[in-house]
Amino acid sequence: MVLCLTAVCLLCGAVLGLVYAATYDAIEAASLKALQASIGQVLPEGGALSEANHVEVGGQDYEYYLSTGDGKTLAYAVKSTVSGFGGPLTLMVGVLPDGTVYNTSVLSHTETPGLGAKCTTDAAFVGQWKNFPATKSLKLKKDGGDVDAITASTITSRAYTLAVANAVAVVKNLEGESVAVDAASGASAY
């Protein structure tokens, strides 16, 4: 009895080890490709991309990438995670040094399919982030700001907006301004 269970576990462990080793490179390559594709999407073309940097703002660690050209910083790509409706919502946000949002891209989410998941496809919602000016307010219209929400997905829209606002705040901190980051979840304020 013990012998049988041990043998089965050993065999299964060996199989898992082999498959893990065989797929490790492919998995790393796939996730790196997804990351690079999203960075490429949110940054202006041209400019040399830096390695991953880390900065702590408001007690939360942010990963960011710099795009530089002619010795100047052209743009930042900040990875920003907040709580969405169904779990963590992770965005890659491209921000210009003056605080303009260049573009956004969703790295991972667990929003409701057909509702909150539209944050990756809804043309009106996704489109408004392209060159979102620094002068506009990063809050939903219903909360007194300038962001259009996705119909019937206020909580997801609010979380998405918060993730973008946090990324902009991170960039402002990197640029030398001191701006507080609101790490609260988008779902907490109804």
Next chain:
Amino acid sequence: MGKKISLILDGFVKNNPTFVLVLGMCPTLATTTSAMNGLSMGLATLFVLVLSNIAISAIAPMVPDKVHIPVYIVVIATFVTVLQLLMQAFVPSVYATLGLFIPLIVVNCIVLGRAEAFAGKNSVGASALDGIGVGLGFTASLVVIGLVREILGSGSAFGWKLFPGDGVLAFVMAPGAFLVLGYLMALFNKYLKK
């Protein structure tokens, strides 16, 4: 030959996991928000079901009765993890949609149920066919439920827009899943199951 075909057909109609055995309700309700999601989940389960049925029917005679459930679970969990790694490596976009539900195949009643009720007592060949039949039956059920929910809830089928507008949102959410499943189950049992 006739017996082999009937083994596969049984999985579709007589032993249809969703509408007759009513097993594996968690993935059925959760992943059928669109026809494509239902199809991917069905195929993932099919893969695990066939391989675990084969492996379990091969080792069943050597496994003492007292430990057969733990052994089955270890075997199933191994195949699920293999599937998870393969999907992560080669179809990351599908993995991103189904990610959460792949590990749950381990405790899917259909897989353990077939291991216990069929693979443990039958030959490797018959168990493989049973796995294919039940797996395809599960896939077909998920696609039908997903299709109905997608058409009613998002106005599209397999991602193609059928009519403008958003459809009835409730069908994309959990309550719609229960409604569609209930009506389909009733229709299935009235017309197909003799």
